[in-house]
Amino acid sequence: MRVALFVTCLVDLMRPRIGFAAIELLEAAGCGVEVPKTQTCCGQPAWNSGDHGAAALLAKKVIAEFEGFEYVVAPSGSCADHIRTEYPAIFADDPEWHGRAVALASRVYELTDFLVNVAKLENVPGRFAGSVTYHDSCSGLRSLGIKAQPRALLAKLPGVELKEMTGAEECCGFGGTFSVKFGEVSAAIAERKCSNACATGAGAIVGGDLGCLLNIEGKLRRMGDETTRVLHVAEVLTAKE
Amino acid sequence: MESRSRRFKENAATSLANPVLQGNLRMAKGKFVDKRAIAIKELGDQHDFEATREAAKAVRNHVLENLDLWLEKFEENATARGATVLWAKDGAEICRHVVDIGKRHGVKKATKSKSMLSEEAGLNHALAAAGIQPVETDLGEYILQINDNEPPSHIIAPVVHKSLDEVADLFHKTHGKPRKTEIPALTREAREVLREHFLTADMGISGGNFLVAETGSVALVTNEGNGRMVTTLPRVHVVVTGIEKVIPTLEDLSLLMRLLPRSATGQSISNYFSVLTGTKGAGDLDGPEHLYFILVDNGRADLVGSEFQDMLRCIRCGACMNHCPVYQTIGGHAYGWVYPGPMGSVLTPLYTGLENAIDLPHAATLCNQCGVVCPVKIPLPELLRKLREKQVDRKLRPWLERIALKAWAWVAACPTLYGWSTWFGVRYLKWLAGGKNSIPVLGAAPEWTQGRDFPAPEGRTFRELYAERRGRK
Numbered sequence: 097m098r099v100a101l102f103v104t105c106l107v108d109l110m111r112p113r114i115g116f117a118a119i120e121l122l123e124a125a126g127c128g129v130e131v132p133k134t135q136t137c138c139g140q141p142a143w144n145s146g147d148h149g150a151a152a153l154l155a156k157k158v159i160a161e162f163e164g165f166e167y168v169v170a171p172s173g174s175c176a177d178h179i180r181t182e183y184p185a186i187f188a189d190d191p192e193w194h195g196r197a198v199a200l201a202s203r204v205y206e207l208t209d210f211l212v213n214v215a216k217l218e219n220v221p222g223r224f225a226g227s228v229t230y231h232d233s234c235s236g237l238r239s240l241g242i243k244a245q246p247r248a249l250l251a252k253l254p255g256v257e258l259k260e261m262t263g264a265e266e267c268c269g270f271g272g273t274f275s276v277k278f279g280e281v282s283a284a285i286a287e288r289k290c291s292n293a294c295a296t297g298a299g300a301i302v303g304g305d306l307g308c309l310l311n312i313e314g315k316l317r318r319m320g321d322e323t324t325r326v327l328h329v330a331e332v333l334t335a336k337e
Numbered sequence: 338m339e340s341r342s343r344r345f346k347e348n349a350a351t352s353l354a355n356p357v358l359q360g361n362l363r364m365a366k367g368k369f370v371d372k373r374a375i376a377i378k379e380l381g382d383q384h385d386f387e388a389t390r391e392a393a394k395a396v397r398n399h400v401l402e403n404l405d406l407w408l409e410k411f412e413e414n415a416t417a418r419g420a421t422v423l424w425a426k427d428g429a430e431i432c433r434h435v436v437d438i439g440k441r442h443g444v445k446k447a448t449k450s451k452s453m454l455s456e457e458a459g460l461n462h463a464l465a466a467a468g469i470q471p472v473e474t475d476l477g478e479y480i481l482q483i484n485d486n487e488p489p490s491h492i493i494a495p496v497v498h499k500s501l502d503e504v505a506d507l508f509h510k511t512h513g514k515p516r517k518t519e520i521p522a523l524t525r526e527a528r529e530v531l532r533e534h535f536l537t538a539d540m541g542i543s544g545g546n547f548l549v550a551e552t553g554s555v556a557l558v559t560n561e562g563n564g565r566m567v568t569t570l571p572r573v574h575v576v577v578t579g580i581e582k583v584i585p586t587l588e589d590l591s592l593l594m595r596l597l598p599r600s601a602t603g604q605s606i607s608n609y610f611s612v613l614t615g616t617k618g619a620g621d622l623d624g625p626e627h628l629y630f631i632l633v634d635n636g637r638a639d640l641v642g643s644e645f646q647d648m649l650r651c652i653r654c655g656a657c658m659n660h661c662p663v664y665q666t667i668g669g670h671a672y673g674w675v676y677p678g679p680m681g682s683v684l685t686p687l688y689t690g691l692e693n694a695i696d697l698p699h700a701a702t703l704c705n706q707c708g709v710v711c712p713v714k715i716p717l718p719e720l721l722r723k724l725r726e727k728q729v730d731r732k733l734r735p736w737l738e739r740i741a742l743k744a745w746a747w748v749a750a751c752p753t754l755y756g757w758s759t760w761f762g763v764r765y766l767k768w769l770a771g772g773k774n775s776i777p778v779l780g781a782a783p784e785w786t787q788g789r790d791f792p793a794p795e796g797r798t799f800r801e802l803y804a805e806r807r808g809r810k
Contacts, residue, residue: 103799103800105749105759107799108759108798108799108800109759109762109763109794109798109799110763110792110794110795111794111795112795112797112798112799112802112803113795115799115803116799116802116803131803133752133800133804134752135752136748136749136750136752136755137745137749137755139746139749141742141745142742142745142746143722144703144722144725145725145729145734145738145742146722146723146724146725146726146727146728146729146730146734147726147729147739147742147743147746148726148729149746150742150743150745150746151746153746153750154746154749154750157749157750234702234703234704234705234706235705238704238705238706238708238709239705266662266704266706267662267702267704267706269662269666269702270702271701271702271703271704272702272703273699274699274701274702274703275784275785276782276784276785277696277699277738277784278346278349278663278696278699278700278784279782279783279784279785279786279787279788280349280350280353280784280787280788281349281353281663281666281667281700282702282784282785282788283787283788283789284353284666284788285662285663285665285666285702286788286789287788288662288666310791310792311789313775313790313792314775314785314786314789314790314791314792315788315789315790317774317775317789317790317792318777318788318789318790326792
């Protein structure tokens with residue numbers, strides 16, 4: 097299987113190790129992974145902020161870069177959903193690009209979804225010992241149906257104990273640009289998420305979207321919690337601990 | 338009602354700084370969310386619930402696509418049963434109609450059951466100015482009225498922001514009776530006060546959950562019984578409701594009623610459910626001698642056929658706000674007008690002007706919790722996003738935000754420039770962190786670091802590291 101990795105701009109900037117973990121997992125599943133060099137951002141912030149022009153500009157770029165691949169995989173439910181669900185909407189009035197967006201959409205997957213349902217990964221390469229709690233990010237959960245996939249993968253690691261938190265499916269308050277437009281409200285929502293996560297006593301909060309994870313980590317540290325780890329599911333699945 | 342939506346951000350800050358409100362909101366969230374979940378689960382077959390939502394959506398869509406026809410049908414059948422149907426273009430016209438009706442029938446006192454449209458119109462103020470005493474009889478609305486006409490903070494639970502203690506103090510102060518702290522005792526005290534008003538009112542004013550076209554009826558969904566007192570005891574009954582509330586048949590009503598109470602309060606059926614048709618007939622023991630319907634536009638007709646038509650499907654259950662992380666955190670008053678939460682963030686700019694509610698379409702994380710619980714499947718996040726697009730088109734957003742978005746898109750569209758910018762950016766952030774794992778104050782995103790740290794980046798970009806790795810291979 098020839099898979100292109102859509103790294104996502106947040107992973108590129110903030111946590112490159114998540115990108116490398118994604119490559120390791122895809123290779124472990126028997127995929128040939130390519131990383132198109134010119135990729136940048138999927139344009140979701142522009143679209144969600146109402147800037148149709150900017151969103152279309154970046155969407156065209158992503159489509160052109162990735163449409164030649166059999167599959168496109170992103171370590172983010174939010175970015176994968178944006179390409180899958182919103183790209184066709186962006187080009188609702190542009191038949192040519194709409195067609196190309198639709199043709200690409202069905203081949204775009206969130207990482208854990210792809211590993212479980214398409215590549216059928218058997219053996220997870222990592223070793224991780226400890227308890228974790230899983231935060232279900234909104235777009236992945238409610239738009240792409242990502243709920244069982246990361247848990248199924250985590251269950252393959254014998255050392256991982258999953259402790260579900262109250263309100264695992266509730267938003268963490270990140271919301272992309274929402275977090276910088278309404279910082280106080282966003283942080284107050286994050287506090288609820290952190291309290292619920294910490295109440296499980298898990299050593300690590302794990303999720304599949306870096307935006308949420310940065311929000312949660314930032315709030316935890318501000319709350320004075322320096323010990324609870326905040327990890328992308330790909331990091332756990334490839335950990336060597 | 339005058340809108341305070343322009344000050345959303347300040348309003349939200351006030352809510353966050355109020356510990357009593359925060360406690361009340363936490364309690365409310367548990368009640369609404371958990372009860373709805375149980376009620377939906379009790380339905381058993383989830384596929385059936387989805388099918389019911391789809392069917393309800395189809396009924397509402399059908400009405401909206403033929404709104405004029407169903408309204409005419411309603412008018413014809415209501416009139417045939419002795420009612421008078423009046424039309425109001427805006428809030429001022431609602432007030433004019435109601436005051437005229439009051440004067441015509443020599444009304445001194447009007448009892449009211451809950452009506453959000455009367456909030457849109459500021460009806461109580463207009464009635465009082467015309468010498469007609471308005472008395473709110475929904476317990477929540479009554480509490481607000483005696484608290485200096487405070488606005489409601491929720492469309493079905495208007496005092497959800499208040500604690501038992503606050504209500505106990507208010508009753509003690511207003512009624513001059515010994516302070517009570519038990520809910521049944523407080524309710525009894527309110528009933529004693531309200532009973533007198535029910536028996537002496539000349540006019541009853543209600544909202545309407547649905548208008549049934551085939552029978553000319555109004556359907557009322559209530560839990561306290563006050564709705565029946567208001568609509569059957571006085572000589573005159575005035576129904577004030579939106580033109581979009583019409584549905585074709587009683588069969589459609591029963592379909593929608595499978596969804597409304599469950600979505601709203603988690604009840605399989607509300608304590609009271611009334612379908613009221615026509616005036617008091619010969620031989621009837623009760624019912625009004627005069628029945629008026631005031632069917633209100635106030636911005637609704639403009640949405641028909643527009644990209645926001647889906648919003649008119651709304652059956653006012655409140656599930657979207659109950660499940661909204663933002664509403665749960667700041668409560669309804671922060672939104673600044675009649676309707677809070679996601680549905681309010683769509684309706685307020687549409688009804689009061691895009692420029693008067695500039696923050697509301699952005700006051701959502703687009704988590705889509707609202708969309709998945711909406712009984713008539715309104716794509717609320719998508720409507721909020723469309724409103725954002727309208728704001729951008731009309732250049733209503735702050736210039737800094739517009740430039741930042743354009744600049745990011747421009748940089749991201751050019752891979753070389755993106756490479757340089759991110760190369761520099763991550764090093765700068767790493768330097769700011771100064772060897773620590775997080776940055777406590779970030780000048781470029783002050784809102785972020787107001788309430789949380791900004792985690793430090795690893796220090797080099799994925800594209801650099803990947804290129805290096807490829808080079809080595």
